Protein backbone atom coordinates (compact mmCIF):
# COMPACT_ATOMS: atom_id res chain seq x y z
CA UNK A 537 0.00 0.00 0.00
CA UNK A 538 1.37 3.46 -0.84
CA UNK A 539 1.83 5.78 2.13
CA UNK A 540 -0.92 8.37 2.62
CA UNK A 541 0.18 11.86 1.62
CA UNK A 542 0.43 14.46 4.40
CA UNK A 543 -2.64 16.60 5.01
CA UNK A 544 -0.53 19.70 4.43
CA UNK A 545 2.44 19.59 2.15
CA UNK A 546 4.73 22.53 1.35
CA UNK A 547 7.58 22.30 -1.13
CA UNK A 548 10.37 24.74 -1.80
CA UNK A 549 8.29 27.78 -0.79
CA UNK A 550 9.57 31.34 -0.92
CA UNK A 551 8.02 34.79 -1.02
CA UNK A 552 9.66 38.02 -2.12
CA UNK A 553 8.68 41.25 -0.40
CA UNK A 554 9.80 44.78 -1.25
CA UNK A 555 12.37 46.19 -1.46
CA UNK A 556 14.35 43.01 -2.19
CA UNK A 557 13.82 40.45 0.54
CA UNK A 558 13.13 36.76 0.16
CA UNK A 559 11.16 35.28 3.05
CA UNK A 560 11.76 31.69 4.19
CA UNK A 561 13.97 30.82 1.17
CA UNK A 562 12.85 27.40 -0.06
CA UNK A 563 10.78 26.11 2.83
CA UNK A 564 9.61 22.49 3.04
CA UNK A 565 6.99 21.24 5.50
CA UNK A 566 4.74 18.22 5.80
CA UNK A 567 2.04 18.01 8.47
CA UNK A 568 0.17 14.76 8.87
CA UNK A 569 -3.45 14.34 9.93
CA UNK A 570 -3.38 14.07 13.72
CA UNK A 571 -0.31 16.28 14.08
CA UNK A 572 0.03 19.65 15.80
CA UNK A 573 3.00 21.78 14.76
CA UNK A 574 4.08 24.98 16.53
CA UNK A 575 6.08 27.57 14.61
CA UNK A 576 8.19 30.09 16.48
CA UNK A 577 10.32 32.84 15.04
CA UNK A 578 11.46 36.41 15.44
CA UNK A 579 9.11 39.28 14.73
CA UNK A 580 9.06 40.09 11.02
CA UNK A 581 10.58 36.80 9.87
CA UNK A 582 7.44 35.93 7.91
CA UNK A 583 5.22 33.77 10.13
CA UNK A 584 1.94 35.54 9.32
CA UNK A 585 2.84 35.68 5.64
CA UNK A 586 3.51 31.94 5.69
CA UNK A 587 0.14 31.18 7.33
CA UNK A 588 -1.65 33.36 4.77
CA UNK A 589 0.05 31.43 1.95
CA UNK A 590 -0.86 28.09 3.55
CA UNK A 591 -4.51 29.21 3.57
CA UNK A 592 -4.42 30.42 -0.04
CA UNK A 593 -4.97 34.02 1.11
CA UNK A 594 -1.64 35.11 -0.35
CA UNK A 595 0.54 33.70 -3.13
CA UNK A 596 4.09 32.50 -2.88
CA UNK A 597 6.60 33.43 -5.57
CA UNK A 598 8.24 30.02 -5.56
CA UNK A 599 7.15 26.54 -4.57
CA UNK A 600 3.78 24.99 -3.88
CA UNK A 601 1.27 24.26 -1.12
CA UNK A 602 -0.97 21.18 -1.19
CA UNK A 603 -3.93 20.74 1.16
CA UNK A 604 -5.23 17.17 1.19
CA UNK A 605 -3.27 16.61 -1.99
CA UNK A 606 -4.79 19.62 -3.82
CA UNK A 607 -2.28 22.23 -5.03
CA UNK A 608 -3.54 25.74 -4.16
CA UNK A 609 -1.54 27.58 -6.83
CA UNK A 610 -3.59 26.55 -9.89
CA UNK A 611 -7.00 26.99 -8.17
CA UNK A 612 -9.09 29.99 -9.17
CA UNK A 613 -10.43 32.30 -6.47
CA UNK A 614 -13.82 30.54 -6.23
CA UNK A 615 -12.22 27.12 -5.77
CA UNK A 616 -9.80 28.48 -3.16
CA UNK A 617 -12.62 30.13 -1.27
CA UNK A 618 -14.58 26.88 -1.28
CA UNK A 619 -11.60 24.89 -0.04
CA UNK A 620 -10.95 27.47 2.68
CA UNK A 621 -14.56 27.52 3.83
CA UNK A 622 -14.96 23.79 3.94
CA UNK A 623 -11.56 22.44 4.94
CA UNK A 624 -9.64 25.19 6.78
CA UNK A 625 -10.14 26.99 10.09
CA UNK A 626 -8.08 30.18 10.41
CA UNK A 627 -7.45 32.30 13.51
CA UNK A 628 -6.18 35.69 12.36
CA UNK A 629 -3.79 37.73 14.43
CA UNK A 630 -6.29 40.62 14.27
CA UNK A 631 -9.30 38.27 14.82
CA UNK A 632 -11.52 39.87 12.11
CA UNK A 633 -14.74 39.46 14.07
CA UNK A 634 -17.46 41.20 12.02
CA UNK A 635 -18.85 44.12 14.07
CA UNK A 636 -22.36 44.12 12.59
CA UNK A 637 -23.07 40.45 13.37
CA UNK A 638 -23.75 39.01 16.82
CA UNK A 639 -21.09 36.78 18.30
CA UNK A 640 -23.28 33.75 17.58
CA UNK A 641 -23.60 34.80 13.94
CA UNK A 642 -19.84 35.34 13.71
CA UNK A 643 -19.11 31.87 15.07
CA UNK A 644 -21.83 30.27 12.91
CA UNK A 645 -20.49 31.92 9.74
CA UNK A 646 -18.38 29.01 8.47
CA UNK A 647 -21.43 26.74 8.82
CA UNK A 648 -23.90 29.25 7.37
CA UNK A 649 -21.70 29.63 4.27
CA UNK A 650 -21.84 25.95 3.36
CA UNK A 651 -25.06 24.63 4.95
CA UNK A 652 -28.55 26.13 4.97
CA UNK A 653 -29.67 24.83 8.41
CA UNK A 654 -29.52 28.07 10.42
CA UNK A 655 -30.92 26.55 13.61
CA UNK A 656 -28.32 23.81 13.73
CA UNK A 657 -25.58 26.36 12.93
CA UNK A 658 -26.73 28.63 15.78
CA UNK A 659 -26.84 25.75 18.22
CA UNK A 660 -23.37 24.54 17.25
CA UNK A 661 -22.10 28.14 17.53
CA UNK A 662 -23.48 28.33 21.09
CA UNK A 663 -21.74 25.07 21.90
CA UNK A 664 -18.43 26.46 20.62
CA UNK A 665 -18.89 29.71 22.56
CA UNK A 666 -19.37 27.57 25.66
CA UNK A 667 -16.22 25.62 24.85
CA UNK A 668 -14.16 28.84 24.83
CA UNK A 669 -15.73 30.05 28.09
CA UNK A 670 -18.27 32.45 26.55
CA UNK A 671 -21.50 30.55 27.22
CA UNK A 672 -24.59 32.75 26.99
CA UNK A 673 -22.74 35.58 25.20
CA UNK A 674 -24.01 34.75 21.70
CA UNK A 675 -26.30 37.79 21.45
CA UNK A 676 -23.46 40.22 22.21
CA UNK A 677 -21.38 42.22 19.72
CA UNK A 678 -17.66 42.55 19.20
CA UNK A 679 -17.61 46.13 20.54
CA UNK A 680 -18.48 44.87 24.03
CA UNK A 681 -15.62 42.36 24.22
CA UNK A 682 -12.10 42.49 25.61
CA UNK A 683 -9.17 41.49 23.39
CA UNK A 684 -8.96 38.05 24.96
CA UNK A 685 -12.71 37.50 24.53
CA UNK A 686 -12.48 38.50 20.86
CA UNK A 687 -9.64 36.07 20.45
CA UNK A 688 -11.76 33.28 21.90
CA UNK A 689 -14.65 34.11 19.54
CA UNK A 690 -12.16 33.88 16.66
CA UNK A 691 -11.05 30.45 17.91
CA UNK A 692 -14.64 29.25 18.25
CA UNK A 693 -15.31 30.37 14.67
CA UNK A 694 -12.17 28.67 13.36
CA UNK A 695 -13.15 25.33 14.91
CA UNK A 696 -16.96 25.38 14.49
CA UNK A 697 -17.02 23.50 11.17
CA UNK A 698 -14.50 20.84 12.28
CA UNK A 699 -11.90 21.81 9.68
CA UNK A 700 -9.32 19.34 8.42
CA UNK A 701 -6.57 21.98 8.62
CA UNK A 702 -6.32 24.50 11.47
CA UNK A 703 -4.08 27.54 11.00
CA UNK A 704 -3.76 29.95 13.90
CA UNK A 705 -1.68 33.10 14.31
CA UNK A 706 -0.75 33.63 17.97
CA UNK A 707 -4.03 32.10 19.18
CA UNK A 708 -3.27 32.56 22.89
CA UNK A 709 -1.51 35.94 22.68
CA UNK A 710 -4.21 37.78 24.63
CA UNK A 711 -5.17 35.07 27.10
CA UNK A 712 -4.28 34.40 30.74
CA UNK A 713 -2.54 31.06 31.34
CA UNK A 714 -5.68 29.23 32.47
CA UNK A 715 -7.80 30.38 29.53
CA UNK A 716 -4.89 29.71 27.18
CA UNK A 717 -4.71 26.15 28.51
CA UNK A 718 -8.40 25.70 27.87
CA UNK A 719 -8.27 26.81 24.23
CA UNK A 720 -5.06 24.87 23.59
CA UNK A 721 -6.95 21.78 24.74
CA UNK A 722 -9.55 22.50 22.04
CA UNK A 723 -6.87 22.58 19.35
CA UNK A 724 -5.28 19.45 20.76
CA UNK A 725 -8.67 17.65 20.84
CA UNK A 726 -9.38 18.57 17.21
CA UNK A 727 -6.02 17.09 16.26
CA UNK A 728 -5.91 14.02 18.49
CA UNK A 729 -9.59 13.02 18.48
CA UNK A 730 -10.69 14.14 15.03
CA UNK A 731 -7.45 13.78 13.09
CA UNK A 732 -7.14 17.41 12.04
CA UNK A 733 -3.73 18.88 11.25
CA UNK A 734 -2.79 22.13 12.99
CA UNK A 735 -0.13 24.78 12.49
CA UNK A 736 0.02 27.28 15.34
CA UNK A 737 2.27 30.32 15.11
CA UNK A 738 3.26 31.28 18.62
CA UNK A 739 5.68 32.94 20.98
CA UNK A 740 4.27 30.96 23.89
CA UNK A 741 6.02 28.05 25.55
CA UNK A 742 2.63 26.70 26.71
CA UNK A 743 1.59 26.35 23.08
CA UNK A 744 4.92 24.80 22.12
CA UNK A 745 4.43 22.32 24.97
CA UNK A 746 1.25 20.85 23.45
CA UNK A 747 2.83 20.52 19.99
CA UNK A 748 4.09 17.29 18.46
CA UNK A 749 6.84 19.28 16.74
CA UNK A 750 8.26 22.72 17.42
CA UNK A 751 9.89 24.48 14.47
CA UNK A 752 11.59 27.84 14.21
CA UNK A 753 11.09 29.95 11.11
CA UNK A 754 14.25 31.65 9.85
CA UNK A 755 15.22 33.44 6.65
CA UNK A 756 16.43 30.05 5.39
CA UNK A 757 13.23 28.17 6.16
CA UNK A 758 12.10 25.98 9.07
CA UNK A 759 14.49 24.35 11.50
CA UNK A 760 13.66 21.82 14.23
CA UNK A 761 14.02 23.37 17.63
Ligand SMILES: Nc1ncnc2c1ncn2[C@@H]1O[C@H](COP(=O)(O)OP(=O)(O)OP(=O)(O)O)[C@@H](O)[C@H]1O
Nearest residue numbers: 553554559577578579580581582583584585586629
Ligand atom coordinates in the same frame (compact mmCIF):
# COMPACT_ATOMS: atom_id res chain seq x y z
N1 LIG B 1 2.89 42.62 0.89
C1 LIG B 1 4.00 42.99 1.52
N2 LIG B 1 4.72 44.04 1.10
C2 LIG B 1 5.85 44.42 1.72
N3 LIG B 1 6.35 43.81 2.79
C3 LIG B 1 5.67 42.76 3.26
C4 LIG B 1 4.47 42.29 2.66
N4 LIG B 1 4.03 41.23 3.36
C5 LIG B 1 4.93 41.05 4.36
N5 LIG B 1 5.91 41.96 4.28
C6 LIG B 1 7.08 42.05 5.16
O1 LIG B 1 7.52 40.73 5.37
C7 LIG B 1 7.99 40.59 6.70
C8 LIG B 1 7.27 39.44 7.38
O2 LIG B 1 6.01 39.87 7.87
P1 LIG B 1 5.10 38.92 8.77
O3 LIG B 1 3.93 39.73 9.24
O4 LIG B 1 4.82 37.69 8.02
O5 LIG B 1 6.09 38.60 9.99
P2 LIG B 1 5.83 37.82 11.35
O6 LIG B 1 6.93 36.85 11.50
O7 LIG B 1 4.44 37.29 11.37
O8 LIG B 1 5.98 38.99 12.41
P3 LIG B 1 5.28 39.21 13.86
O9 LIG B 1 5.75 38.11 14.77
O10 LIG B 1 5.81 40.57 14.25
O11 LIG B 1 3.78 39.22 13.64
C9 LIG B 1 7.81 41.92 7.39
O12 LIG B 1 9.06 42.59 7.35
C10 LIG B 1 6.78 42.62 6.53
O13 LIG B 1 6.94 43.99 6.57
